[in-house]
Amino acid sequence: MTKRAYNFNAGPAALPLEVLQQAQEQLVDYASAGMSIMEMSHRSAIYEQMNEETQSLLRELFGIPSNYKVMFLQGGASTQFAMIPMNLLPAGKVGAYVATGSWADKALKEAKLFGETTVVASSEADKFNRIPDLSNVEIPSNAAYLHVTSNETIEGTQYKQFPVAGDIPLIGDMSSDILSRPVDVSQFGLIYAGAQKNLGPSGVTIVIAREDLVQESPKSIATMMRYDTHVKNNSLYNTPPSFSVYLVNLMLKWVQSRGGVAAMEQYNRDKTQLIYDTIDQSGGFYRGFADAGSRSAMNLTFRIHSEELEKQFVKESEANGFVGLKGHRSVGGLRASTYNAVPLESCKALAEFMVDFQKRNG
Ligand SMILES: *Cc1c(COP(=O)(O)O)cnc(C)c1O
Numbered sequence: 001m002t003k004r005a006y007n008f009n010a011g012p013a014a015l016p017l018e019v020l021q022q023a024q025e026q027l028v029d030y031a032s033a034g035m036s037i038m039e040m041s042h043r044s045a046i047y048e049q050m051n052e053e054t055q056s057l058l059r060e061l062f063g064i065p066s067n068y069k070v071m072f073l074q075g076g077a078s079t080q081f082a083m084i085p086m087n088l089l090p091a092g093k094v095g096a097y098v099a100t101g102s103w104a105d106k107a108l109k110e111a112k113l114f115g116e117t118t119v120v121a122s123s124e125a126d127k128f129n130r131i132p133d134l135s136n137v138e139i140p141s142n143a144a145y146l147h148v149t150s151n152e153t154i155e156g157t158q159y160k161q162f163p164v165a166g167d168i169p170l171i172g173d174m175s176s177d178i179l180s181r182p183v184d185v186s187q188f189g190l191i192y193a194g195a196q197k198n199l200g201p202s203g204v205t206i207v208i209a210r211e212d213l214v215q216e217s218p219k220s221i222a223t224m225m226r227y228d229t230h231v232k233n234n235s236l237y238n239t240p241p242s243f244s245v246y247l248v249n250l251m252l253k254w255v256q257s258r259g260g261v262a263a264m265e266q267y268n269r270d271k272t273q274l275i276y277d278t279i280d281q282s283g284g285f286y287r288g289f290a291d292a293g294s295r296s297a298m299n300l301t302f303r304i305h306s307e308e309l310e311k312q313f314v315k316e317s318e319a320n321g322f323v324g325l326k327g328h329r330s331v332g333g334l335r336a337s338t339y340n341a342v343p344l345e346s347c348k349a350l351a352e353f354m355v356d357f358q359k360r361n362g
Contacts, residue, residue, distance in 0.1 A: 006346040008336040009324035010153055010299065011176070012196040016341045019250045030246075037246045042239055051236065054245055057252040061261055062178075064185050064208055071207040071214075071227070072235040072245050077103075077175040077194040080205060081110035084147070084171060084190070087217045087227050089115040093144035096120045098137075098163070101128035101152035102330060107173060111147075120146070128155045130291035134163040145169045145189060151177035153197070154328040156301030156335060157294040162187055169213060177298045178206065179255060180340055181265040189213050195244060198298070198339045200251045203244035255340065264340050268297045271338050271347040275300050278351045285358045289333060303333035309361055310334060320353060 007014040030037040031046050040047055055070045064070065073079070084107075089095045095115060097108040099122035111117045120139055121132040139146055146165045151158040153176040162170065169189025178193040185191065190209040196202035207227070214227035223229050229237050255264060276295065279286040279302050289301035304310050310333060314326045327333040336350060 003321065006322045006349050007324060007342065008322065008338065008346070008350070010197070010328070010335065010337040011194070012202050013198075013324075013337055013339050014341045014346075015200070015247070015251070016254050019247070019254050019341075022250055023247060038243045040242075042236055042242055047242060048236070050246060050249055051234070051240070054249040054252065057249065057256065058206070058208075061252060061255055062183070062185060062208070063261075067211045068185060069209050069211055069214055069231045070235075071209070071230045072240055072248075073205045073207055073230060074203065074241055076202070076205055077173060077192060078106070078110075080173070080192040080207065081107045082114070083225055083227065084145070084192075085111040085114035085117075086221050086225055088169070088171075088190075088213060089144045090218070091115065093142050094118050094140055096139050096143040096146045096168070098122070098132065098134065098146070098148050099124055099128075100131055100149050100157060101155040102328075103152055103154065103173060103175070104147070104149040107147055107149065115144075118143075123157075126291075128152065128157065129289060130294040131157050131159050137163055139165055139168055143168045145171045147171045147173070149173045150183075151175075151296050151298050153299050153337075154301075154331055154335075155290065156296045156299040157290045158296035158298065160293070169210070176337075176339075177296070179261055179264065180268055180298055182261050195248055197337070198341075200248040201244050203241040204248060206248075251341075265297075267344070268338065268340065271342065271344050272297045272300060274344075274347045274351040275336060275338070275354070278354045282354075282358055282362075285362050286354065289331065298337060298339055300336045300338060301327060301331065301333060302335075303327075307332070312361070313357055316357065317350075317353060322350065322353065325350075 027036055085095055095111045095117045097119050099119045120137050123130050123132045146168050150172050171190045172188050174191050174193045176197045178198050180198055192207045195204045214231050217226035217228045279288050287303050317325050325334050327335040
C-alpha cells in the first residue's frame with residue numbers, strides 16, 4: 001500500500017485506517033448475508049439491527065438522555081439550517097442566533113427565509129476571530145430558540161462554554177466537533193452534525209433532539225422536512241444512506257475502543273498543543289488567527305507574514321505528504337483540521353515540518 005497521507009482536510013476528512021480496513025473486510029459480505037450492506041433492504045432485520053446499534057452507541061458515548069431522539073437524516077447540516085426554522089420557528093416568535101463566523105451566518109441566512117430572526121451577539125467586527133462574550137447575553141423573551149455553532153470550521157474558533165438560555169431551547173451546530181469532547185446534552189434542545197468531519201463519511205447528518213420539540217411538526221411543511229416523520233419512523237421513513245450510517249457505526253466503535261469521548265478530548269488536546277505551541281514559540285513567524293481564548297481544538301488556523309510564504313508552505317507541505325493545509329478561501333492563510341481520526345503522528349510531523357520551514361525561511 002502507498003503511504004497514508006498526513007490528512008488535514010476540513011471535510012470530508014480523515015477516517016481511521018482501522019475503520020477503513022474493517023469496511024474493506026466486510027465490503028462484499030456483511031454479517032454472513034452473502035452481500036454488502038449497500039445491497040440489502042433497509043427493512044431487513046440485519047439493517048434494522050445495525051441502525052439500532054448505531055443509535056445506542058451514540059447514546060452511550062455522547063451521554064444522550066432517554067428523553068432525546070436520535071435521527072439519521074440526509075441533506076447535510078445545510079438542510080438543518082432550514083429544517084430548524086421550518087419546524088421550530090412559528091409566526092410571532094423569533095429565532096435568536098449568535099454570529100460567530102461563516103457557518104453561523106449561513107444558518108442565520110436560511111432562517112430568514114422562514115421567519116423572524118435576531119442576532120444576540122456577534123464577533124463580526126473582529127473578523128470572527130473569537131467567540132463573543134455571552135455571559136450577559138440578552139435573549140428576547142419571545143425567542144423560539146437560541147442557535148450556536150459550537151465550532152467554526154473556517155475561522156477556527158470553538159466555544160469553551162455554552163450560553164445558558166433558561167427555558168429557551170439551545171440549538172447547536174456541532175458538525176465539526178461532535179464527539180471530540182464531552183458535552184452536557186441536556187443543556188440543549190437540539191444538536192445536529194453532518195458526519196463527514198468527526199463521525200464518518202458524508203451522506204448522513206445526525207440530529208439529537210429533545211422529544212417534546214420534535215413530536216409534532218407544523219402541518220404545512222413537506223413530509224421529508226418534518227422532524228416528526230423521521231422520529232415516528234426511526235429514521236427509516238425513506239431509504240436511508242445505509243453505507244454512511246454503517247461507517248458511522250464503525251467509527252463509533254472505534255471511538256469506544258479508544259476510551260470514549262473523554263479520552264478523545266485528551267488525545268485531541270495533545271495533538272493540537274503540538275501545533276499551537278509551535279505557532280506560539282515561533283517568535284511571530286506564525287500567527288494564530290483565532291484569539292487564544294477561542295482557539296479550536298479541531299480547526300487550527302494560522303498565517304505567515306507574507307502570502308508568498310504561505311503559498312510556498314502549502315506547496316512544500318504537499319511535496320512532503322501533507323494534505324489540506326490551505327486555509328478556506330474566505331479567510332486565507334493556513335488551516336490544519338485535526339478531527340478525532342487524525343493521528344498524533346500526523347500532528348507531530350506537521351509541527352516538525354513547521355519548525356523546519358521556519359528555519360529555512362525565517
Ligand atoms: C461543514 C459544516 C456545515 C455544512 O455541512 P454540510 O453537510 O456540507 O451541509 C455546517 N456547519 C458546520 C459547522 C460545518 O463545519
